[in-house]
Amino acid sequence: MNEKIRELLAKHGGLSVNVADLNDGADLYAAGLSSFASVQLMLALEEHFDIEFPDSLLNRKSFQSIEAIERSVNTILEERKVA
């Protein structure tokens, strides 16, 4: 999943740095992730993982880092398993 998130981030994030140079905890906003790009990235994640971000995860923190995105996606996938 980490790989895929990195791939989508590279494609949609519009970052000013190379995604490969970012560690999982690096602040994506500091790396240039704009609010427009974060929405595009979210849409790409929804499409790829066939998920839908609930309102509770629609905030800055969910997209703060690669780690945070991974956590958000996992939360959604796990909740689906339970349901």
Place this chain on the structure above:
Amino acid sequence: MNIPVKSAVGSLVDRAQRVAAVARTHADAVDRKGAFPEAAVNAMRAERLLSIQVPAELGGEGATTAEIAELCSIIGQACASSGMIFAMHHIKLSSLVEHGMQSEWHRGFMRRVVAEQLLLGSATTEAGIGGNLRNSICAIEVEGDRCRLSKEATVISYGVQSDAILITSRAHKDAASTDQVMTVFLKDQYTLEKTHDWDTLGMRGTCSEGFLFRGEAPAEQIFPQPFAEIAAQSMLANSHILWSAVWYGIAVDAVSRAQAFVRAAARKTPGSVPPGALRLAEVSNLLQTMKSNVVAAIKAYEEARRDEEKLSSVAFAVAMNNVKIASSETILTIINHAMLICGIMGYKNNTPFSLGRHLRDAHSAQLMISNDRILGNTSNMLLIHKQDTSLLG
């Protein structure tokens, strides 16, 4: 520290009404000359209204957004430029109150705002960023415990009259354009070299000239949080609410003039309903919608500010954007209606029913942060935001 309140007697509303009385006397001259409303701002100082938002523990009065919005409307009814200056000052102060309480320097600065009734200015726009204040080109340089910044600020409202300026920049020279910080510079820590005049259709007294800003100060004056958080958590809501409160003030004054016009006509022709009466009923409806919208936004903000998650949520940002769009558009319809009611007496200057200044001032509303930009931003968020279908939620 306990600052004795000298001339500031009575409730906040009483104090604001005394400021409004001064502002009203000078409103036409301020507008005609494009002059800074010095008398009104001095009255704000005398009534100690510039520090009401500062928490009591730092010597202020801990006024709420709702209370400040009411004062913006009261002053805006008398002179839109004065109301807008008061609003912009408090938008800057809200960043200090919400994000500066953990920093010793910023706490000390708030005490100074109280003691000296300092007027705070803002420098968020920059040549080359196309009006998107969440981007900066200039970068702050930190060297040891000093910081230095040079910025081509295309607009700094009342820049010359400000006692301190809160200015945005990139966080360091290698930072991305969205990785911003905000810094407080005191008047004796910067120079302003004027680059753009302010000769505009309306809001002429805000004197929002352009400058080349050059400042140097202790690095502790940089806000500890990233500007992105400040923008999302205090600036967005406070800007849209307090601006809307000023616009409501302009609108309600226009409607009052229209109502006075219709009433005068009704007195002259007892037994018959004057021609403007139906329009007055229509405009009263519009005004109520605008008022409800602003009040709902204040309520939403007061609920969200207790919950950081909610405050930085997409739903809240969409709601605040919608408030700004609605009030900035409705105000023009309202004033146009008032003009239809007052006819030539509204169109002419220097009558008790004149609406030219209101109309010109109101035209700024759609442009201060362009509605097109805000709509673009909202439409992006609506791609992911799930609509709350409840009536009260």
